[in-house]
Amino acid sequence: MTPQKTFREVLADGEGIFQPSVSLDCVIFGFHENELKVLLIKTKAADHWALPGGFVFKEEDLDDAATRVLKERTGIDDIFLQQFHVFGSAKRSDWNIHRSNFKKDGIEIGPDHWLLKRFITVGYYALVEFAHVITTPDSSSEECRWWDINEIEELFMDHKQILDKALDTLRLQLNHLPIGYNLLPQKFTMPELQKLYETILNITLDRRNFQRRMTGFGILKRLKETRKGGAHRAPFLYSFDMRKYRKALKQGLHGGW
Amino acid sequence: MTPQKTFREVLADGEGIFQPSVSLDCVIFGFHENELKVLLIKTKAADHWALPGGFVFKEEDLDDAATRVLKERTGIDDIFLQQFHVFGSAKRSDWNIHRSNFKKDGIEIGPDHWLLKRFITVGYYALVEFAHVITTPDSSSEECRWWDINEIEELFMDHKQILDKALDTLRLQLNHLPIGYNLLPQKFTMPELQKLYETILNITLDRRNFQRRMTGFGILKRLKETRKGGAHRAPFLYSFDMRKYRKALKQGLHGGW
DNA sequence: GCCTATTGCGTCGTTATGACACAATGCTAC
DNA sequence: GTAGCATTGTGTCATAACGACGCAATAGGC
Numbered sequence: 019m020t021p022q023k024t025f026r027e028v029l030a031d032g033e034g035i036f037q038p039s040v041s042l043d044c045v046i047f048g049f050h051e052n053e054l055k056v057l058l059i060k061t062k063a064a065d066h067w068a069l070p071g072g073f074v075f076k077e078e079d080l081d082d083a084a085t086r087v088l089k090e091r092t093g094i095d096d097i098f099l100q101q102f103h104v105f106g107s108a109k110r111s112d113w114n115i116h117r118s119n120f121k122k123d124g125i126e127i128g129p130d131h132w133l134l135k136r137f138i139t140v141g142y143y144a145l146v147e148f149a150h151v152i153t154t155p156d157s158s159s160e161e162c163r164w165w166d167i168n169e170i171e172e173l174f175m176d177h178k179q180i181l182d183k184a185l186d187t188l189r190l191q192l193n194h195l196p197i198g199y200n201l202l203p204q205k206f207t208m209p210e211l212q213k214l215y216e217t218i219l220n221i222t223l224d225r226r227n228f229q230r231r232m233t234g235f236g237i238l239k240r241l242k243e244t245r246k247g248g249a250h251r252a253p254f255l256y257s258f259d260m261r262k263y264r265k266a267l268k269q270g271l272h273g274g275w
Numbered sequence: 276m277t278p279q280k281t282f283r284e285v286l287a288d289g290e291g292i293f294q295p296s297v298s299l300d301c302v303i304f305g306f307h308e309n310e311l312k313v314l315l316i317k318t319k320a321a322d323h324w325a326l327p328g329g330f331v332f333k334e335e336d337l338d339d340a341a342t343r344v345l346k347e348r349t350g351i352d353d354i355f356l357q358q359f360h361v362f363g364s365a366k367r368s369d370w371n372i373h374r375s376n377f378k379k380d381g382i383e384i385g386p387d388h389w390l391l392k393r394f395i396t397v398g399y400y401a402l403v404e405f406a407h408v409i410t411t412p413d414s415s416s417e418e419c420r421w422w423d424i425n426e427i428e429e430l431f432m433d434h435k436q437i438l439d440k441a442l443d444t445l446r447l448q449l450n451h452l453p454i455g456y457n458l459l460p461q462k463f464t465m466p467e468l469q470k471l472y473e474t475i476l477n478i479t480l481d482r483r484n485f486q487r488r489m490t491g492f493g494i495l496k497r498l499k500e501t502r503k504g505g506a507h508r509a510p511f512l513y514s515f516d517m518r519k520y521r522k523a524l525k526q527g528l529h530g531g532w
Numbered sequence: 533g534c535c536t537a538t539t540g541c542g543t544c545g546t547t548a549t550g551a552c553a554c555a556a557t558g559c560t561a562c
Numbered sequence: 563g564t565a566g567c568a569t570t571g572t573g574t575c576a577t578a579a580c581g582a583c584g585c586a587a588t589a590g591g592c
Contacts, residue, residue, distance in 0.1 A: 080363020106337020250538040
């Protein structure tokens with residue numbers, strides 16, 4: 019990976035190295051302490067927190083750019099990453115109101131600067147294992163940390179809408195795609211898996227029916243170990259049968275018709 | 276709607292009026308004589324047929340641009356139109372090999388012409404009522420006509436991949452969204468609706484189970500009329516209950532969890 | 533060693549699904 | 563006009579999927 023440029027360098031060189039008009043934003047979901055988390059950054063350019071995003075190099079595939087952004091923010095590659103929507107409203111990018119914030123940091127950009135032009139952004143969402151992430155702010159940001167999904171109210175530009183759409187998509191996908199491999203540790207218990215589903219869907223599920231359904235999909239392997247140390251009966255540990263998991267990722271879980 | 280510019284005008288002015296780097300392509304599905312059709316155009320720029328596409332005006336919403344392209348090619352507005360994927364490979368747009376074709380038509384463009392630059396394209400798919408369409412070639416094309424989905428082999432650039440992805444998406448959506456309103460006439464018979472499903476999915480379905488399932492969704496209204504004139508027992512005519520149809524469009528058909 | 537919260541496993545009734553039977557109907561052929 | 567026939571409307575039956583819930587096993591707390 020090429021070393022990251024400083025924010026000033028990006029501002030100065032961007033027009034020459036990036037594909038114009040196109041940006042991407044990543045909604046990075048993690049799961050920790052029974053709560054669904056999203057990774058956000060605090061840009062110097064705005065008062066609000068924002069989704070980690072970036073631009074596409076002139077010779078770079080769009081998907082590769084998304085992978086790169088994710089790698090830069092989380093240190094992780096080989097993760098579940100999927101585009102889910104394009105946000106193309108003419109009015110969506112309004113960087114102009116943030117020029118004053120740049121000025122505060124001693125960064126002056128002209129009114130015709132490439133960053134102030136209209137951008138169409140491609141939304142990607144990622145599912146990552148919380149514990150593996152090393153949060154890393156980008157050059158334009160001061161901070162980068164996990165937020166509980168319910169804490170988030172207002173975000174930079176239209177990023178809240180992008181986040182909401184990502185969550186909707188995730189909930190839909192839950193119905194016909196396997197999930198969990200990138201959100202849970204290698205070994206996990208059935209109650210943990212259930213908590214993941216309940217958290218994402220924001221509903222409660224019946225413990226016994228959930229177990230039946232999950233085992234019915236045939237993507238789980240029950241290990242011989244149990245998770246001791248909890249205050250009660252020790253639950254079995256499970257891991258995913260990756261061969262069947264990947265198959266289900268391609269074909270879906272119930273097949274439909 | 277502003278009058279369409281000539282191809283030469285578009286070529287000359289495009290850089291000033293269009294959003295750079297971004298294009299869109301429409302996969303327009305129609306249903307006729309029990310076959311699934313796609314509307315294609317024959318561009319002057321290529322030997323192959325292509326998906327109708329276009330560019331986004333600098334102050335135009337992306338979705339509006341897609342609606343505009345569709346209106347220009349089919350004369351129809353108020354239709355089912357949905358973005359389904361972004362195609363962002365760096366190598367996908369290779370207009371250079373087509374420069375010679377331009378030349379044949381007496382159109383000369385320089386090597387740095389905006390049209391030859393890299394484009395990221397947003398795929399939209401539309402479902403339209405075949406009989407209502409007035410096919411209209413755009414300024415860059417000689418011809419515009421329906422193709423049977425099975426006849427199509429090679430298309431311009433990566434348009435075949437775009438078409439395939441659209442078809443995959445359509446088949447997936449069929450599992451949890453109502454369909455048919457934009458593909459069938461106002462009044463239709465149950466066998467006709469079934470044929471639509473069978474054609475899209477490329478499978479055969481049991482007549483009686485299909486009827487039970489469809490009526491179970493509660494989006495159909497059975498009319499008092501029957502379709503006479505067929506060689507056998509006259510089937511009932513149906514129309515969609517649009518209130519429930521729209522509700523199902525938003526909430527899905529089975530709900531999932 | 534007993535108590536308790538949690539887990540593993542099972543039952544029961546309802547609903548959805550796949551396979552198929554049979555009667556009704558509209559046109560055609562004679 | 564009527565018999566024949568292909569197609570449609572409706573129903574049945576067995577099986578699978580699903581929601582609600584009972585009960586025994588067990589690990590740690592006391």
